[in-house]
Amino acid sequence: MNGAKLRQQIAFSVLGAITLLIVVPIILVILYIIINGAGSITWQFLTQAPRNGMKAGGIFPAIVGTILLVVGTMLFALPLGVLSAIYLVEYARDDLFTRMIKLSVVNLSGIPSIVYGLFGFTAFVLLLHFGTSLLAGSLTLGIMSLPVIITASKEALESVPLTYREISLSLGATKWQTIRYCVLPYAIPGILTGTVLSLSRAAGETAPILFTVAAFYLPRLPHSAFDQVMALPYHLYVIATQVPNIPLSISFATALVLIALVFLMNLVSIILRAHYRKKRLW
Amino acid sequence: MPNNSSESIASHAEPRRSEAGMLASVTRWRRKIGEPIIELCIRLSGILVVVFVFLIFLFLLRDSLSLFRQYPLRRFLFGTAWLPISEPPQFGVVPLLLGSIYVTLGAIVICVPLGVGSAMFIAEVAPKHLKNVLKSLVEILASIPSVVLGFLGIIWLAPVLRNTFHLSTGMCGLTGSLLLAFMALPTIISISEDALISVPRTYREAAFGLGATRWQTLWRIVLPSASSGILAAVMLGIGRVVGETMVVLMVTGNAPVIPRSLLQPLRTLTATIAGEMGETVGGSDHYYALFAVGLVLFAITFTINLVADLFLRRARK
Amino acid sequence: MVSEPVIKTVHLDCFFGAHQVLRNINLEIPANEILGIIGPANSGKTTFLRALNRLNYLHRTYSQSGEILLDGRDIRQISDNLLRKKIGIIFALPQVLPVSILDNVAYGPKVHGVTNKETLARTVEEALKRAYLWEEVKDRLQEPAVRLSGGQQQRLCIARTLAVGPQVILYDEPCSGLDPISTAKVEDAMQQLKADYTQILVTNNTKQASRVSERCAFFLMGELVEIGPTHDLFTYPQDKRTDDYITGRFG
Numbered sequence: 001m002n003g004a005k006l007r008q009q010i011a012f013s014v015l016g017a018i019t020l021l022i023v024v025p026i027i028l029v030i031l032y033i034i035i036n037g038a039g040s041i042t043w044q045f046l047t048q049a050p051r052n053g054m055k056a057g058g059i060f061p062a063i064v065g066t067i068l069l070v071v072g073t074m075l076f077a078l079p080l081g082v083l084s085a086i087y088l089v090e091y092a093r094d095d096l097f098t099r100m101i102k103l104s105v106v107n108l109s110g111i112p113s114i115v116y117g118l119f120g121f122t123a124f125v126l127l128l129h130f131g132t133s134l135l136a137g138s139l140t141l142g143i144m145s146l147p148v149i150i151t152a153s154k155e156a157l158e159s160v161p162l163t164y165r166e167i168s169l170s171l172g173a174t175k176w177q178t179i180r181y182c183v184l185p186y187a188i189p190g191i192l193t194g195t196v197l198s199l200s201r202a203a204g205e206t207a208p209i210l211f212t213v214a215a216f217y218l219p220r221l222p223h224s225a226f227d228q229v230m231a232l233p234y235h236l237y238v239i240a241t242q243v244p245n246i247p248l249s250i251s252f253a254t255a256l257v258l259i260a261l262v263f264l265m266n267l268v269s270i271i272l273r274a275h276y277r278k279k280r281l282w
Numbered sequence: 283m284p285n286n287s288s289e290s291i292a293s294h295a296e297p298r299r300s301e302a303g304m305l306a307s308v309t310r311w312r313r314k315i316g317e318p319i320i321e322l323c324i325r326l327s328g329i330l331v332v333v334f335v336f337l338i339f340l341f342l343l344r345d346s347l348s349l350f351r352q353y354p355l356r357r358f359l360f361g362t363a364w365l366p367i368s369e370p371p372q373f374g375v376v377p378l379l380l381g382s383i384y385v386t387l388g389a390i391v392i393c394v395p396l397g398v399g400s401a402m403f404i405a406e407v408a409p410k411h412l413k414n415v416l417k418s419l420v421e422i423l424a425s426i427p428s429v430v431l432g433f434l435g436i437i438w439l440a441p442v443l444r445n446t447f448h449l450s451t452g453m454c455g456l457t458g459s460l461l462l463a464f465m466a467l468p469t470i471i472s473i474s475e476d477a478l479i480s481v482p483r484t485y486r487e488a489a490f491g492l493g494a495t496r497w498q499t500l501w502r503i504v505l506p507s508a509s510s511g512i513l514a515a516v517m518l519g520i521g522r523v524v525g526e527t528m529v530v531l532m533v534t535g536n537a538p539v540i541p542r543s544l545l546q547p548l549r550t551l552t553a554t555i556a557g558e559m560g561e562t563v564g565g566s567d568h569y570y571a572l573f574a575v576g577l578v579l580f581a582i583t584f585t586i587n588l589v590a591d592l593f594l595r596r597a598r599k
Numbered sequence: 600m601v602s603e604p605v606i607k608t609v610h611l612d613c614f615f616g617a618h619q620v621l622r623n624i625n626l627e628i629p630a631n632e633i634l635g636i637i638g639p640a641n642s643g644k645t646t647f648l649r650a651l652n653r654l655n656y657l658h659r660t661y662s663q664s665g666e667i668l669l670d671g672r673d674i675r676q677i678s679d680n681l682l683r684k685k686i687g688i689i690f691a692l693p694q695v696l697p698v699s700i701l702d703n704v705a706y707g708p709k710v711h712g713v714t715n716k717e718t719l720a721r722t723v724e725e726a727l728k729r730a731y732l733w734e735e736v737k738d739r740l741q742e743p744a745v746r747l748s749g750g751q752q753q754r755l756c757i758a759r760t761l762a763v764g765p766q767v768i769l770y771d772e773p774c775s776g777l778d779p780i781s782t783a784k785v786e787d788a789m790q791q792l793k794a795d796y797t798q799i800l801v802t803n804n805t806k807q808a809s810r811v812s813e814r815c816a817f818f819l820m821g822e823l824v825e826i827g828p829t830h831d832l833f834t835y836p837q838d839k840r841t842d843d844y845i846t847g848r849f850g
Contacts, residue, residue: 008497012407018399019408019416022467026423029434083327091324093659101328103591104335110518110587111338111580112525114552118559118576119338122345126564143334150331163694170654171763172684173710176317181710182696204427207527207552211559233429233528240433241532248437255430262425310712313680 030259037256040249046257049219054239055246059254064221065134065229066203066261069213072138072225073145073202078195080142081149085191088150089157090179109147113207116144120212135225137213144208145198152194156187189276193269200265204258206233216242232258342580345573349373352567358574364538364549366558366568373571375578377540381455381548382524382582385534388459388544389466389523394516396463397470401515404471405478406500417472424468432532435461440533447545453535455544461529466519473518477511477597478504511597517590521583527552551579603671605630605767605797606651611665613646615658620646622821624665628767631793635812635829636801639844642818644801648769651799652686653679669767684711687760688769692776693752695744700736703744703755707763722762730758731788750781757788768792770800774807786811805845809833817841 044058051057084101092098120140130136160183168178206214214234222229236254239246350358353373361374404416439460440452447456481504489499505512535547536557549557555572562569604627613621621643628634636644646655653674655661667674674682684707696703704723713719723740727733732754736747744755753773760768770789774782789798789811802808808815809829816826817838825838836842 004495004498008495011497011501012403015399015403015407018396019403022396022400022423022471023416023419025464026419029426029431030422032434032438033430080327080330083324084331087324087328091321092328097328097332100332103588104332106591107335107584107587108331110521110525110583110590112527112552112583114525114527114555115338115342115576115580115583118555118573119341121559122341122573123337146331146334163690164696166654166657166690167694167696167759168706168710169657169679170652170683170688170690171707171710171759172680172682173707174313174317174680176320177710181706186697200425204425204429206427206429207556210556233427236433237429237528237532240429240436251433251437255433258427259430262427263422266421266425 033252033255033259036249037252037254040253041256045253050217051219054217054243055250059230059232059235059257061219061221062230062232062235062254063257063261065215066232066258068134068222068229069137069141069209069231070199070203070265072134073141074195074199076138076142077145077149077198081146081195082153082191084146085150085153085157086179086184088154090175090183105147105150108143109151111144113144113205114210116140116208117210117212119143120208125212131226132211132213132215132228133226134213134222134229137209137229137231138225140208140212141202141205144205145202148198148201149191149195152197153187153191156190156194157183159190160186189272193273196265196269196272200262200269203265204233204262206231206237209234232261339580342573342577345570346577349567349570349574353571358571362540364554366562366571371567373567373574375551375575377538378549378551378554378575379578380540381534381538382550382552384455384541384544384548385458385462385530385550386520386523388455389462390516390520392459393463393466393470393519393523397467397515397519398474398512400467401471401474401478401512402500402505405475406496406504417475420468420471423464424472428465428526428528429532431461431465432529435529435533449545451535451547453533454546455534455541455548458530458534458548458550459544461533462523462526465526465529466522469522470515470519473515474508474512477508477515480511480597481507508597510593514590514593514597517586517593521586521590524586525552525579525583527556531556551575555579603630604628604668605670606799607666607668607671608650609666609668611647611650611663611667613643613650613655613663614661615646616660620821621650621663624823626816626823626826628797628799630797631795632814633789633793633798633800633812635808635815636799636818637803637805637808637815637844638818638824640803641820643821644818645771647818648688648771648799648801651767651769652683652688654683654688680711684763685765686767686769687763687765688771689753689756689760689773691772693749693756695747695752695755697743697745699741700744700747700755701740704759704762707759711763723758726758726762727755729761729788729792730754731784731791732758748781750777750784753777753781753785754788757785757792761792765796767797767799770798770802772802772804773800775803782807805833817844819844 046058046063047060048058049061050059088098088101092101117140120136124130124136124139125132164182164186165178168182209231213229213231215228215230216238218228218230232254236251236258239254240251358373358375360376361372362376363372363374364377365372404413408416435457440457443449443457444452485503485507486499489503530550531553534549534553536549536553537547538549538554541548555575559572562572606628608624608626611621611624612619624647636647638644649655650663651667655663669677669685696706701723704726705719708719708722713722724733727736732751735751744752747755774785777785786807792798800808800812812829814827815829815832817824817832819840825832825836825841832841833845836845
């Protein structure tokens with residue numbers, strides 16, 4: 001028995017060490033970016049356009065561009081994702097078509113982001129003549145975000161007790177009234193949490209926007225959905241690889257702003273979840 | 283006397299009239315016209331999801347076929363040189379495929395033991411508060427944009443590796459593998475952990491009842507029972523690594539040659555598309571060749587995801 | 600006393616998939632009656648009840664044949680929404696929506712198109728009074744309904760059903776989770792509702808059936824074994840199986 005205990009001690013220590021090996025780099029990465037980037041973040045950096053071949057000035061157009069992309073993505077993907085989830089949970093029968101939808105969701109979630117970029121380029125930029133634009137980029141990112149939104153919405157809808165639907169139907173409400181008043185209100189927290197999470201991913205993606213939206217250097221704000229925009233992740237890619245002699249501090253500060261934005265969205269999602277969990281009555 | 287004040291509750295004395303009376307015209311309109319429209323939208327959304335997958339496949343296929351009309355499929359699949367701008371151009375996908383495979387294997391060798399090990403620690407060993415901290419940290423890792431890790435790879439990891447292994451450049455397969463391993467960890471950890479904690483409590487209790495230690499239970503009972511879920515986690519991790527673009531584009535050196543080791547520059551499928559798309563002319567063979575590469579990528583990840591889904595289904599049973 | 604039955608079933612057979620749950624049920628229920636339905640578990644009582652307002656169709660494998668008539672009209676000619684408005688149901692466990700007391704009761708009228716605030720308020724008050732709940736909740740209509748006790752919740756469910764203006768009220772073992780005092784209150788409410796509604800009470804509790812119902816039906820393994828005035832059925836059962844059941848020899 002002592003041998004077994006000793007072996008357990010050793011095994012658990014090894015597992016602990018492995019975990020440490022993962023956790024420490026995560027913390028180091030975050031700290032490294034904060035320490036190197038925080039010094040360069042000034043009001044000017046956040047509110048001015050890049051100047052002097054991006055070697056000076058700020059990243060304002062990229063911040064705005066990323067926010068616009070996120071909003072565009074949400075406008076497209078949220079309704080589509082929620083409606084698909086409603087279909088799957090409330091309407092779908094267990095037939096071939098339903099299985100095809102489920103399989104499609106699984107496969108959408110596995111398609112590499114660069115393939116979304118290719119698709120967005122042929123479908124939206126070329127075929128639909130949207131050009132390299134905010135619209136084309138939002139649609140591309142939107143399709144990419146769909147599987148996460150659908151999965152989260154589906155889980156949220158399924159977690160609403162069946163009895164609510166039964167009560168509503170037994171009072172003579174129609175199916176849609178039942179969904180609208182007795183299911184959706186209780187699923188919204190879960191839907192929002194998943195949506196914000198998927199949007200935070202979209203905000204950090206570079207590959208899908210490489211050829212669909214991102215401008216190398218565009219020191220002004222877009223005028224319409226058919227305009228190109230700068231975007232934070234693409235901007236970081238450009239200044240890290242394409243433009244020589246960029247001060248490292250600018251790259252670090254850009255990375256920090258991008259991470260901060262993504263974390264902020266994650267935080268919103270966590271707060272939403274906690275808030276609604278406290279309020280819910282079932 | 284409730285009986286006398288019942289006019290507010292629709293009387294059922296004249297059912298036929300009350301049908302029309304109680305259903306206000308707005309409601310009738312909503313039920314007759316509004317709801318069918320909404321339900322149509324719901325159905326269409328479901329259809330649209332399937333359509334998107336089809337369209338993605340179709341567009342890739344269409345443009346790939348444009349290449350194969352000019353350039354034989356056989357030479358694309360088995361050609362050992364990717365020289366898109368030489369004269370005549372060569373579009374052999376083998377170097378890129380091998381590049382992806384090398385980098386992926388490197389990443390998987392690193393991240394599977396680490397990921398599954400820490401999933402075991404988080405699920406079975408760590409006390410509750412530590413567990414929450416660890417899970418949050420893993421979530422933080424999952425949310426770091428890949429371009430940020432690519433940037434850190436360039437300025438920090440590549441120089442470190444160059445000095446350690448005395449390489450001519452740190453921009454090589456290994457740098458990519460290390461970063462990709464790091465990026466695939468959240469997927470592997472969270473899905474493995476789910477698989478571990480969903481092993482029925484009774485299994486554990488039975489093992490404890492026989493006098494097994496927690497480690498023996500974990501190693502001999504829980505881990506094998508969770509194997510389907512863990513395999514799914516590994517498959518999804520592989521899918522993530524194969525499809526990752528920015529990191530490999532930024533740190534693997536972008537040399538489309540058949541790699542002999544992870545310590546030399548190479549080029550993956552994803553990085554080729556991302557790196558060359560901007561320089562092609564629409565409608566050229568080179569342009570179509572990149573879609574053919576995309577199709578190969580699509581086929582690989584499609585298969586991996588199907589297998590992963592199969593494992594996940596089995597795990598749920 | 601010949602009057603058109605409010606509900607009439609003719610050769611009603613009910614299936615879940617291939618499994619036949621009810622066999623050839625022929626029943627007539629006149630207006631303002633309280634019909635008790637008794638029988639052991641799995642005898643098809645609940646299926647019968649839920650066939651009347653087509654709730655069984657929420658199960659995808661369900662099918663039925665035969666006719667159900669409401670006021671002489673085949674219920675297949677009536678839309679589900681309208682049918683369920685006319686035939687309300689009270690479930691076994693009190694099931695309230697996680698909203699306020701007021702919104703629970705107002706839900707039905709709202710989905711049927713009542714938007715006027717005053718009408719809604721009057722309907723809610725009326726329904727709560729008829730369900731004998733008004734005095735207990737009138738000062739806290741905005742409180743979440745889940746804070747009510749089990750018995751109060753069940754009466755809230757009755758009020759919620761009354762608020763849409765039904766003609767028939769179905770009760771599916773309404774007191775199975777309630778203490779004797781709460782049960783008595785629900786039974787009181789049922790007696791008061793007799794004047795205006797036809798009521799059908801499915802219960803596992805033969806004593807409750809004998810207390811509340813005027814006529815009583817005994818279901819066993821999907822068949823209607825016997826139906827008659829409650830007193831007669833309990834005192835001189837015609838069928839041996841009925842006798843066995845009420846004297847507690849099985850079930």
